Amino acid sequence: MRRIDLEKAETARASTMRDINRKIVLNYVRDRQPISRADIARATALQRSTVSTIVEHLRHDGLVEEIGSGESSGGRRPTLLQLRAEGVLAVGVDVAPTLTTIVTSDLNGQIRDRREFPTSSNAEKMTESIIETVKDMRRRGDARRMAGIGVSLPGLVDAASSEALYIPYFGWRNWKIGKHLHDATNLRVVVDNDANAAALAELWFGIAHAEAERDVMRDFIMVIVAEGVGTGIVFDGQIYRGERGAAGEFGHMVIGSGAPSTCSCGNRDCWEAFASGRAAVARYEKLREGKQRRSVKQSDNKNNNGDEVEMSLTHIIDCALDGEQSAITALQETARYLGIGISNLIVGFSPESIIIGGALTRAWSLIESQLQETVERSVRRGLPSSRIAASSLGDQPTLMGALSLILARKFATSTAA
Numbered sequence: 293m294r295r296i297d298l299e300k301a302e303t304a305r306a307s308t309m310r311d312i313n314r315k316i317v318l319n320y321v322r323d324r325q326p327i328s329r330a331d332i333a334r335a336t337a338l339q340r341s342t343v344s345t346i347v348e349h350l351r352h353d354g355l356v357e358e359i360g361s362g363e364s365s366g367g368r369r370p371t372l373l374q375l376r377a378e379g380v381l382a383v384g385v386d387v388a389p390t391l392t393t394i395v396t397s398d399l400n401g402q403i404r405d406r407r408e409f410p411t412s413s414n415a416e417k418m419t420e421s422i423i424e425t426v427k428d429m430r431r432r433g434d435a436r437r438m439a440g441i442g443v444s445l446p447g448l449v450d451a452a453s454s455e456a457l458y459i460p461y462f463g464w465r466n467w468k469i470g471k472h473l474h475d476a477t478n479l480r481v482v483v484d485n486d487a488n489a490a491a492l493a494e495l496w497f498g499i500a501h502a503e504a505e506r507d508v509m510r511d512f513i514m515v516i517v518a519e520g521v522g523t524g525i526v527f528d529g530q531i532y533r534g535e536r537g538a539a540g541e542f543g544h545m546v547i548g549s550g551a552p553s554t555c556s557c558g559n560r561d562c563w564e565a566f567a568s569g570r571a572a573v574a575r576y577e578k579l580r581e582g583k584q585r586r587s588v589k590q591s592d593n594k595n596n597n598g599d600e601v602e603m604s605l606t607h608i609i610d611c612a613l614d615g616e617q618s619a620i621t622a623l624q625e626t627a628r629y630l631g632i633g634i635s636n637l638i639v640g641f642s643p644e645s646i647i648i649g650g651a652l653t654r655a656w657s658l659i660e661s662q663l664q665e666t667v668e669r670s671v672r673r674g675l676p677s678s679r680i681a682a683s684s685l686g687d688q689p690t691l692m693g694a695l696s697l698i699l700a701r702k703f704a705t706s707t708a709a
């Protein structure tokens with residue numbers, strides 16, 4: 293039950309009803325395709341003529357297409373419908389601390405065109421590079437089909453004004469990327485925090501969606517572990533944002549002191565300082581230092597060439613998957629702290645699932661049991677626990693997140709974008 297908010301309530305005008313029915317029919321086509329008009333009418337209890345009218349509009353807008361006939365149940369064979377994936381193109385801009393990725397995709401999230409460049413710490417330069425790249429992709433793609441640009445950012449975002457309030461990695465404040473992009477392209481631009489965007493992608497394109505036919509997953513928390521730790525909360529099938537979009541900053545919850553790395557906010561007691569990629573790197577370097585001191589003693593200071601490899605989470609995961617013990621230990625210790633923070637989220641929210649995304653998921657086979665064990669031990673007995681799963685969106689869920697900011701709008705009703 294939800295109390296009606298009289299400030300925001302949209303009364304049930306005929307147009308509101310039409311919009312909701314249109315989204316319901318579109319979602320039936322998306323989830324049950326191929327499907328006939330008669331089957332949609334049966335499943336939704338909408339009039340057959342209403343369904344036909346809506347389908348005509350959806351075909352006219354290029355979202356749905358006919359694909360031949362299905363099995364007859366006596367009379368004429370029904371015409372089947374499916375999503376017209378190539379009817380819409382979305383642009384996704386994923387600004388990560390080191391690399392910026394810009395892609396276009398169809399309505400199913402299949403990537404069509406992809407560009408990458410190193411993220412600059414100069415906000416003005418970044419604005420320019422993003423605009424230039426999008427314009428170039430537009431020239432090469434079909435501009436008429438472009439529905440909008442989604443931008444995913446590693447920081448605090450005011451989604452209503454499409455403005456980045458604060459990006460801690462570069463110290464950017466009030467970066468008006470949404471306005472600049474819109475002025476340059478005249479396209480709809482939606483900007484959000486990377487973890488919120490990834491959670492939205494998980495809801496519409498990931499595990500939550502894949503399992504929709506069995507049991508719709510409407511309450512879960514997405515935890516992104518890459519250089520930092522970010523969380524996006526999905527509550528009742530939509531992103532929970534809180535006041536000015538600042539909800540979900542669990543990376544800064546205090547879980548101890550004297551962490552191996554500093555948090556992006558500068559403190560050493562935040563969850564991020566214990567459980568992020570940076571924390572894993574710090575642990576690994578410390579372990580190798582200890583080992584080197586021992587081996588120097590044994591073999592008269594022969595230097596190890598591995599020292600010149602620039603240390604990154606990606607590198608540690610590669611080493612761990614190759615069986616290097618220091619790397620495995622560093623990742624498992626990081627997973628233990630990840631598990632401690634997750635236990636706090638479970639105790640507070642009791643979500644159906646915690647979904648973990650980001651670079652760390654590539655090491656899932658090495659960290660899963662450590663994670664489960666920590667969570668089982670620290671969630672109080674008798675309280676319901678939640679399922680912990682790796683994201684199905686690959687190791688760049690924030691990129692799919694950027695696309696989802698545009699694509700999900702095609703399917704969600706206006707109250708649950």
Ligand SMILES: [Zn+2]
Nearest residue numbers: 544555557562
């Ligand atoms: Zn912090």
